[in-house]
Amino acid sequence: MRRVASILLPLDGSPESSKGVGCAVWLAELLGATLHVLHATAQPLPGKQALDRLHVPAARRSQIVVHQLAGAADSAVLAAVAALEVDLVIMSARGESASAGHDLSQRLGSIAQAVIERSPVPVLLLPLRYREALPWTSMLAAASGEAVSDQALAAVVQLAAKLGLRVTVVHSEDGPESAGAAPLGSYADTVHHEFAGRLEQMVERGLAGSTREECKCINQVRLRRGDVAEVLLEQAAQLGSSVLALGWHGALGSGRAPVLKRLLEEAECPLLLVRGAEGSSARLKVGKEIDD
Structure with a gap:
């Protein structure tokens, strides 16, 4: 961006x-x-x-x-x-x-x-349930391990740096919900310990083209288990996020973009959508994709 x-x-x-x-x-x-x-x-x-x-x-x-x-x-x-x-x-x-x-x-x-x-x-x-809340205070970015997720994260930190906002990155994988959040590079529970290297690598790759000031906007990285849309909605509500950002592939046909469809129904904050370039593909995944 x-x-x-x-x-x-x-x-x-x-x-x-x-x-x-x-x-x-x-x-x-x-x-x-x-x-x-x-x-x-x-x-x-x-x-x-x-x-x-x-x-x-x-x-x-x-x-x-x-x-x-x-x-x-x-x-x-x-x-x-x-x-x-x-x-x-x-x-x-x-x-x-x-x-x-x-x-x-x-x-x-x-x-x-x-x-x-x-x-x-x-x-x-x-979205239809949007409630204006200005000024913005923080942003939530969904990480999936795909190239389009990298593009979205880069766009988020660039915008956040200009607005003076903090960014939380969240990745969700299948399985029962697991509590716990930690700053970038620090993981407190078993799940974080198991995936720490790949999750941190995922975020670092998304920030590869970002400036030092933009990278400083990342406040924490969270790994959660459960349905992706449900996790994002829960995290946005818990953190009071002003914006929820995600990369997606640009197709809303039958069976496509289930996460985005649910966010459109239930989210109350703006959705920053970054559409991936044609041919972008998955490069690193810790768990379930954000959009398949």
Whole structure:
């Protein structure tokens, strides 16, 4: 993840999609980034009217650049990512349909799904249960041992260093839950002792291209037994994590990405999704994969 200098916030005019405004403005201010608001519409409106329709508070408007593009919303978002050299997309998992009360059992709207599956840059996705809590205080990163997990960890520490946040890395493997957490390089129980070398190697590899200051953001590494999604949700709640980050392979079809699907249903904090490049493969695993 390169330095975040340009943030894209797609809005469709629904209250659900506008939930990301506060987070996007806050991040843009701290990172010194330009915040672009995108609205896909066949009938562009004058600036003030457009911002009114998009539910952007008046106090936030001086910090926003508005773009109104014709065409399908997902195509417009992806085109804007390239044209505006966007480094981070922030969007709600659902928009107009959720605000209208349609099919609330659906965890992800079609536009958001298309964007997270195809975006070449990380996407900060706000799940349906998202509750705004600013400023952020800490981040939780899922480690799976795969190359895409390395990419996600590198992105997390880079962002955390800019925001002055601490990062906890958690890896889950199959089996009964086992308590215990320890700082990086120190393992207190049998499970940690058994996998200490590989787990530490996993984290160090993910940080290979990071600066010393970015590496200092790692507060602790935790190894847990149990269902991956359940472990991540439990750890996020226990630690009060402001963001839950994970790498994934970019496919949400039947039988794919079960962890992400559950997080979309139950998480209350933003999900920072880093999509792996095509051809990325597993390189080191301690236990169960984060996303298979």
